[in-house]
Amino acid sequence: MSSSNDEKCSAIENERSKSLFLMREAVHPEVYIEMSLSNIIVQTESEFQQVSIVETPFGKTLVTDGKTQSAQADEFVYHEALVHPAFVKVATGNNAMPKRVFIGGGGELATAREVLRHQSVEKVVMVDLDGTVLNVCRKYLPEWGGDDVATNPRLELIVGDAYEYLMNCTETFDVIIMDISDPIEAGPGIMLYTKEFYQHVKTLLNQNGVFVTQAGSADPICLLDIEPGSEDDMSCFAPIKNTLSEVFDCALPYSVLIPSFGTDWGFVMAFSSPNPEESKCEFFNIDEEIVDDFLTSNLNHGVKDDNKKIDVLRYYDGITHKRMFSLPKTLRVKFLKDKRIMTKDNPVFMY
Amino acid sequence: MSSSNDEKCSAIENERSKSLFLMREAVHPEVYIEMSLSNIIVQTESEFQQVSIVETPFGKTLVTDGKTQSAQADEFVYHEALVHPAFVKVATGNNAMPKRVFIGGGGELATAREVLRHQSVEKVVMVDLDGTVLNVCRKYLPEWGGDDVATNPRLELIVGDAYEYLMNCTETFDVIIMDISDPIEAGPGIMLYTKEFYQHVKTLLNQNGVFVTQAGSADPICLLDIEPGSEDDMSCFAPIKNTLSEVFDCALPYSVLIPSFGTDWGFVMAFSSPNPEESKCEFFNIDEEIVDDFLTSNLNHGVKDDNKKIDVLRYYDGITHKRMFSLPKTLRVKFLKDKRIMTKDNPVFMY
Amino acid sequence: MSSSNDEKCSAIENERSKSLFLMREAVHPEVYIEMSLSNIIVQTESEFQQVSIVETPFGKTLVTDGKTQSAQADEFVYHEALVHPAFVKVATGNNAMPKRVFIGGGGELATAREVLRHQSVEKVVMVDLDGTVLNVCRKYLPEWGGDDVATNPRLELIVGDAYEYLMNCTETFDVIIMDISDPIEAGPGIMLYTKEFYQHVKTLLNQNGVFVTQAGSADPICLLDIEPGSEDDMSCFAPIKNTLSEVFDCALPYSVLIPSFGTDWGFVMAFSSPNPEESKCEFFNIDEEIVDDFLTSNLNHGVKDDNKKIDVLRYYDGITHKRMFSLPKTLRVKFLKDKRIMTKDNPVFMY
Amino acid sequence: MSSSNDEKCSAIENERSKSLFLMREAVHPEVYIEMSLSNIIVQTESEFQQVSIVETPFGKTLVTDGKTQSAQADEFVYHEALVHPAFVKVATGNNAMPKRVFIGGGGELATAREVLRHQSVEKVVMVDLDGTVLNVCRKYLPEWGGDDVATNPRLELIVGDAYEYLMNCTETFDVIIMDISDPIEAGPGIMLYTKEFYQHVKTLLNQNGVFVTQAGSADPICLLDIEPGSEDDMSCFAPIKNTLSEVFDCALPYSVLIPSFGTDWGFVMAFSSPNPEESKCEFFNIDEEIVDDFLTSNLNHGVKDDNKKIDVLRYYDGITHKRMFSLPKTLRVKFLKDKRIMTKDNPVFMY
Numbered sequence A, B, C, D: 001m002s003s004s005n006d007e008k009c010s011a012i013e014n015e016r017s018k019s020l021f022l023m024r025e026a027v028h029p030e031v032y033i034e035m036s037l038s039n040i041i042v043q044t045e046s047e048f049q050q051v052s053i054v055e056t057p058f059g060k061t062l063v064t065d066g067k068t069q070s071a072q073a074d075e076f077v078y079h080e081a082l083v084h085p086a087f088v089k090v091a092t093g094n095n096a097m098p099k100r101v102f103i104g105g106g107g108e109l110a111t112a113r114e115v116l117r118h119q120s121v122e123k124v125v126m127v128d129l130d131g132t133v134l135n136v137c138r139k140y141l142p143e144w145g146g147d148d149v150a151t152n153p154r155l156e157l158i159v160g161d162a163y164e165y166l167m168n169c170t171e172t173f174d175v176i177i178m179d180i181s182d183p184i185e186a187g188p189g190i191m192l193y194t195k196e197f198y199q200h201v202k203t204l205l206n207q208n209g210v211f212v213t214q215a216g217s218a219d220p221i222c223l224l225d226i227e228p229g230s231e232d233d234m235s236c237f238a239p240i241k242n243t244l245s246e247v248f249d250c251a252l253p254y255s256v257l258i259p260s261f262g263t264d265w266g267f268v269m270a271f272s273s274p275n276p277e278e279s280k281c282e283f284f285n286i287d288e289e290i291v292d293d294f295l296t297s298n299l300n301h302g303v304k305d306d307n308k309k310i311d312v313l314r315y316y317d318g319i320t321h322k323r324m325f326s327l328p329k330t331l332r333v334k335f336l337k338d339k340r341i342m343t344k345d346n347p348v349f350m351y
Helices: A002-018 A075-094 A110-116 A131-140 A146-150 A162-167 A195-202 A237-247 A276-280 A288-298 A318-325 A329-337 B002-018 B075-094 B110-116 B131-140 B146-150 B162-167 B195-202 B237-247 B276-280 B288-298 B318-325 B329-337 C002-018 C075-094 C110-116 C131-140 C146-150 C162-167 C195-202 C237-247 C276-280 C288-298 C318-325 C329-337 D002-018 D075-094 D110-116 D131-140 D146-150 D162-167 D195-202 D237-247 D276-280 D288-298 D318-325 D329-337
Strands: A021-028 A031-036 A039-045 A050-056 A059-064 A067-071 A100-105 A123-128 A155-159 A173-179 A205-217 A250-258 A263-271 B021-028 B031-036 B039-045 B050-056 B059-064 B067-071 B100-105 B123-128 B155-159 B173-179 B205-217 B250-258 B263-271 C021-028 C031-036 C039-045 C050-056 C059-064 C067-071 C100-105 C123-128 C155-159 C173-179 C205-217 C250-258 C263-271 D021-028 D031-036 D039-045 D050-056 D059-064 D067-071 D100-105 D123-128 D155-159 D173-179 D205-217 D250-258 D263-271
Touching: A021 A059, A039 A131, A039 D039, A050 A131, A059 A131, A067 A075, A075 A110, A075 A173, A075 A205, A075 A250, A075 A263, A075 A288, A075 A318, A100 A110, A100 A162, A110 A123, A110 A146, A110 A173, A123 A131, A123 A162, A131 A146, A131 A155, A146 A155, A162 A195, A195 A205, A195 A237, A205 A237, A237 A250, A237 A263, A237 A329, A250 A318, A250 A329, A288 A318, A318 B318, A318 B329, A329 B318, B021 B059, B039 B131, B039 C039, B050 B131, B059 B131, B067 B075, B075 B110, B075 B173, B075 B205, B075 B250, B075 B263, B075 B288, B075 B318, B100 B110, B100 B162, B110 B123, B110 B146, B110 B173, B123 B131, B123 B162, B131 B146, B131 B155, B146 B155, B162 B195, B195 B205, B195 B237, B205 B237, B237 B250, B237 B263, B237 B329, B250 B318, B250 B329, B288 B318, C021 C059, C039 C131, C050 C131, C059 C131, C067 C075, C075 C110, C075 C173, C075 C205, C075 C250, C075 C263, C075 C288, C075 C318, C100 C110, C100 C162, C110 C123, C110 C146, C110 C173, C123 C131, C123 C162, C131 C146, C131 C155, C146 C155, C162 C195, C195 C205, C195 C237, C205 C237, C237 C250, C237 C263, C237 C329, C250 C318, C250 C329, C288 C318, C318 D318, C318 D329, C329 D318, D021 D059, D039 D131, D050 D131, D059 D131, D067 D075, D075 D110, D075 D173, D075 D205, D075 D250, D075 D263, D075 D288, D075 D318, D100 D110, D100 D162, D110 D123, D110 D146, D110 D173, D123 D131, D123 D162, D131 D146, D131 D155, D146 D155, D162 D195, D195 D205, D195 D237, D205 D237, D237 D250, D237 D263, D237 D329, D250 D318, D250 D329, D288 D318
Parallel strands: A100 A123, A100 A173, A123 A155, A173 A205, B100 B123, B100 B173, B123 B155, B173 B205, C100 C123, C100 C173, C123 C155, C173 C205, D100 D123, D100 D173, D123 D155, D173 D205
Antiparallel strands: A021 A031, A021 D021, A031 B031, A039 A050, A050 A059, A059 A067, A205 A263, A250 A263, B021 B031, B021 C021, B039 B050, B050 B059, B059 B067, B205 B263, B250 B263, C021 C031, C031 D031, C039 C050, C050 C059, C059 C067, C205 C263, C250 C263, D021 D031, D039 D050, D050 D059, D059 D067, D205 D263, D250 D263
């Protein structure tokens, strides 16, 4: 007994010394996540934001302007959820494999990593504003993609403004992915969440093309019992969904738990549909087997276009798809109540 | 612009003053949730534990021994998820409505509240160890159920040891619900998570009866890439599922996001099945409409057996059911790897 | 050994549960004191500020607008330091005992408590702006003074604006004590820290009368190597001293450690002096015995003017006096460099 | 107005982003100091302890086993207070300048830096247990002393056990300085705080030689109203003073505020005295001018024995001396009540 007590005791003492250095992040004006900080690997200021790479219990973590962007332990959840459902939709929509993909943002290179897994992809154009983020991720976060992704011949990597790029773009795409910062006041990305932008983007999609964007926190409670648009309403999930619904025949919201964010995270996929039935559908129902078969057939299981095999997806498959697209009733009720549309003149900001 | 800056500024200042008092809870040895504390309503020590009721951004919150038990903003998520799927299973299993229900624990009275919504329920036996918790919840948390529930003639409320009660019980039940503390070292509930206990409980279920238990954190990342049973493995979700699978034909894990816990939470439902096909099923697939129809028909929409109407369920319905029972791939992989069984002689503890 | 480990271990566990509720106060924009919060006794909003009385490791604690005002464990240090040196000065200045005293602020009633200890005091006028603070202190902090002080016939207690009162005052005093909030932006007390106010107050002092004010943080390091008046200079100790030096022949700064504030705290005593030698003195040197003899002879050792004996002073005596008035070199150097004067048109704010 | 609000607002926002990374240190089981952490420069584990060098608002800071050892902003306060009063005592005791000095611990090299300022010093022997601490301080904390000190020909630097060294030492010294860790359970330095050790050290002092040791927290409130030796008594200041009083004719406690420690810090100086009057003295009274003259004459104002001039002392001088040795009444009362003596068989531990 004495020895087990000793062990327990020293375990507790270890906790104490481990907790000397901390990272504390506000996920809400009155709720914080606090975690041990075992290292500050990089700390710099880019032209646009403060950029840090640190080590926490979630492994290496990219933090910009005080907000966790992605963590080693669960970045794959976010990036698989952002990328693959759109590919499933395109492939099952017209039985034509997605070939040309645009990524707005995506500086960690992990979104491109997931896109490049698909054998059918011939060209990826990725436009990220912040070259500093790109460089530090490439150097310090090779697990996210790094050089393997950055040097992939199918990838065209552009440091620039995704909004400007798309407004002047003459190419079209099968999938357009927005992996950008949340719409916060004075944030550079606010134009990328407007009806006007979505209307233009729609013109850049091929037939059966799909647009998908991250959509901020999907905490079903924060969204509950709060008057939409009131100062306590700190989510943009519903406004983004609503705005996309105004522009596209179909806009499907979905969400996944990101443990390092401490909450569910929202995404919205949007597309045109000639099928009036489908356009009424609120959720993306699809047989598990169809998802799994598509993933098996189209993933080349290697980032580098060589024979090096990599693991199959760790988060997304046919069953997980069901979870993601079956939103809890709390969220669905909120979506019915919230009528806000995001426009150039009336943007909506989140916390 | 100046006025909006003023407003924003004073909003930030309000945050600062609001954050003077805090509640900080470890959800992992190196991860904390910290939130504003606007009031300490009750603080006492029962025979078994420290008991506090406080006010946080999640509303009134019951905290025992430093762990949040349930919060006003989202207690309904936990309690609906714990209770109703088992009722759906019983009702769809043999087309006989559940009549007799046992609740182990449940001191907040909210589990009984959800059970009593079902018109078919004739008798509920609830056995909770801690009379102090029962009393403070009844007095200070009327929104959870309070007197309306405690005085319901269909409810038999017993302050005592659920383990002892069930070991000596000669009655049988359609649904047995364990709403008890996590299996922590030296916790009083450790026996309620053992194979031996489950074997006995099985004998107390009527035909088509269902057993359901809360099963601790279901954080899919904490469960990932950790050797089962290693000191870093702080979850009991898989061991509880495994142990129930040893005893019952079918044990189905499911999970929901509880925002005030900062993570997904696990439950396991278990039952005997004459159907060998069903016993192979890993998940509880059921048409949305069947769930929704059952809820519509069996919920009396009133706690007090009188004409007072209450809202329909806020979290659970047919679509939410799909989300709950479609576990993410990360969790399913973990369940395949973790072989631990919880017995009297080899209990498994969680953080 | 095993038992001592057990004890130590359980001690550490107790710490963890004790630390669930916390008070966190910024003492600097980047430095916080955080302590266990065992109770929130009162929480209200007065006409002027948020007012809380809580329990921390320092005992009962008054907090207004997020700043600790005084704590049970060490309020006597602050209040003895504020009151008694001025009385020593008056008594040793002209061998006439101080009879008439004015207190600006002092809502906790502890400053009045210390003043009333002096047998020679015939009348105390106390003017505090915030009747709510007065009431909650009187009710919940009887250890500070409470009814015994509030009902003392020698005390005239006025709820009102000390600035207005003194500007219209026709009485004169032997000691004028300012026990008011720090000069923060938009704070009500800003006028009470200006050269104009001090010039007027000087006219209300009897011959050999003494003015004394609290003067904010006296942290010798925060004051060091910072350009006076720069945005990093968050102390008002030197400007208050400088401003009083402009008005009075002699202004003597002194400081004491207030553990619940986490730092040394500053005071300035000011008086006119016919003796040109004394007016050059930077510090208040006095034989220990003279201080101790005065305290012995003039303290009636009872708050209530009855025979009830109370303890002698706990913090202040002849030796402590030396410590208080012998400022460390770091502070003295800062005082030489900082030339700021506080006027109506050019106030100085502290953090 | 709008612009000043903007500025204030952005200042507050800066605070928030600055506070993302934090260091939190327990100064008491229920009181923490928390500060911004702008960098983790070094993090390593020596044979004896965890060693970190970080950047906080107090500048570069050495932290071992979770406890701040010294910080750039105020290390000079601690090191000047530890070293110079003993030199003043030796020099004024027999009018012979101190020539030979022993330092136990002192790995930051700052104690040696202060010793080497004295022109009269011919030889310094410094014995520190932890070569890792020495190396990282020398490399990363040059402001503390660094190579200039480490390579000074008057310094003999030994990595080893100061206790062993002194027990086997045949040399004698004018000043022996213990700059070692607090006496915590299982700490390596516990023997260096015992009566037996002090008895031996006394034999190694030259005539009029002085022994001085750091003595832990001198928080006058933590020491107050607590039964000496009770579990709430977490200070060793009084026991160290008492133990030295048993061995030496005279043991003089003194204290200084160390802002980065958040409290006053204690030291005890001890010496033999043929003068029975002096041995009764409780405090070290000395004319300011004598201190200042000695410092002016004996400090060579240069670390490197070359012509490079450095600043005079920043904290210690004749007036500061008075503050340090005039302990507040609260502490003096505690010293009278606490009778504990530290021996090999009955050590006393602090928090």
